[in-house]
Amino acid sequence: MARVYLSLGSNIDRYRYISAALDALAQRFGELIISSVYESEAVGFEGDNFLNLVVGLDTTMELGALASLLRKIEHDNDRRRDGGPRFSARTLDIDILTYDDLLGWHDGVELPRDEILTNAFVLWPLAEVAADELHPEQKKSYGDLWQAYDRDQLLWPVDFTWQERQISRRQ
Numbered sequence: 001m002a003r004v005y006l007s008l009g010s011n012i013d014r015y016r017y018i019s020a021a022l023d024a025l026a027q028r029f030g031e032l033i034i035s036s037v038y039e040s041e042a043v044g045f046e047g048d049n050f051l052n053l054v055v056g057l058d059t060t061m062e063l064g065a066l067a068s069l070l071r072k073i074e075h076d077n078d079r080r081r082d083g084g085p086r087f088s089a090r091t092l093d094i095d096i097l098t099y100d101d102l103l104g105w106h107d108g109v110e111l112p113r114d115e116i117l118t119n120a121f122v123l124w125p126l127a128e129v130a131a132d133e134l135h136p137e138q139k140k141s142y143g144d145l146w147q148a149y150d151r152d153q154l155l156w157p158v159d160f161t162w163q164e165r166q167i168s169r170r171q
């Protein structure tokens with residue numbers, strides 16, 4: 001069984017697509033570990049604000065199959081990769097942050113994903129659900145990494161209800 005952490009993001013019809021992604025992941029993987037949902041300004045381009053969160057799950061699915069499944073969930077949710085700019089508005093982005101302690105390139109996926117260390121909208125929710133777990137390369141806990149993080153981006157938790165469950169609360 002591998003413990004996987006995913007980063008989810010959307011800045012088009014955000015509540016609908018984040019809910020749809022959680023539905024698809026819960027249907028396939030069962031119980032999910034779900035962080036609060038955070039809103040932040042688009043980083044790297046001018047655009048509508050994003051919602052982001054981190055989801056943890058346990059699976060026996062191999063990394064390559066998992067990556068394909070996530071691309072399919074994105075595609076089913078109207079994500080189009082049409083050769084446009086890398087940083088642009090998107091209905092749904094699902095990135096694999098870690099797969100157990102795997103390092104480097106495997107099946108076209110680079111692990112751990114750099115954005116853990118460079119984006120508050122990834123590190124804050126990850127530190128929320130896995131504060132004591134170690135970053136596989138840095139060998140520091142996500143809680144400590146978040147404490148030391150230079151808080152350059154504004155982000156804030158938002159109310160979010162999924163399947164009648166309040167999964168985050170304004171703080």
Ligand SMILES: Nc1ncnc2c1ncn2[C@@H]1O[C@H](COP(=O)(O)OP(=O)(O)OP(=O)(O)O)[C@@H](O)[C@H]1O
Binds near residue numbers: 087097110
């Ligand atoms: N850690 C990872 N998680 C998900 N996909 C990855 C990862 N590392 C490499 N990839 C590969 O990179 C390709 C492009 O995905 P990626 O998510 O990097 O681009 P993008 O979604 O267009 O941009 P971004 O998510 O950075 O805005 C995917 O086809 C995927 O196979």
Ligand SMILES: Nc1nc2c(c(=O)[nH]1)N=C(CO)CN2
Binds near residue numbers: 010044121
């Ligand atoms: N706030 C925020 N900004 C972004 C995001 C994102 O998920 N959240 N994703 C991007 C492309 O991967 C580019 N910019």
